[in-house]
Amino acid sequence: MAETIFLKIIRKEIPAKIEFENEYVLAFHDINPQAPVHVLIIPKQEIPRVTDLEPGEHAKILAEMVSAANIIAKKFGIDESGFRLVMNCNADGGQEVYHLHMHLLGGRKMTWPPG
Ligand code: AMP
Numbered sequence: 001m002a003e004t005i006f007l008k009i010i011r012k013e014i015p016a017k018i019e020f021e022n023e024y025v026l027a028f029h030d031i032n033p034q035a036p037v038h039v040l041i042i043p044k045q046e047i048p049r050v051t052d053l054e055p056g057e058h059a060k061i062l063a064e065m066v067s068a069a070n071i072i073a074k075k076f077g078i079d080e081s082g083f084r085l086v087m088n089c090n091a092d093g094g095q096e097v098y099h100l101h102m103h104l105l106g107g108r109k110m111t112w113p114p115g
Helices: 004-009 057-077
Strands: 017-022 026-030 037-043 083-086 101-107
Touching: 004 037, 017 057, 017 101, 026 057, 037 057, 057 083, 057 101
Parallel strands: none
Antiparallel strands: 017 026, 026 037, 037 101, 083 101
């Protein structure tokens, strides 16, 4: 599979507005925001899709992704008002970049059902 743009962001080869980083995850603002707060949280390890996750192997990474989402939500003051976490998987899920990522969306009232 061809290298993704997110790998280049992890290596700091292309710029991104980084919000949070630790040894497991990197979080940066989406280039095409769909809400006042739209941050992508990605693992530093190359995992293409949700379907590639193994509970035993990747539990720590998933926990770190959710933890990063909570830290960022708090930073933007949307932890109490609420937010949405989205992971698109494969074609019907609307996945465009095949490096695992979680969208943190907030700062406005979300609608349901999603498009
Ligand atoms: P998905 O459709 O779930 O694969 O989402 C991929 C997201 O990555 C989209 O919301 C894009 O706007 C975003 N994106 C693509 N390239 C970049 C980039 N260079 N920096 C920040 N966000 C990006």
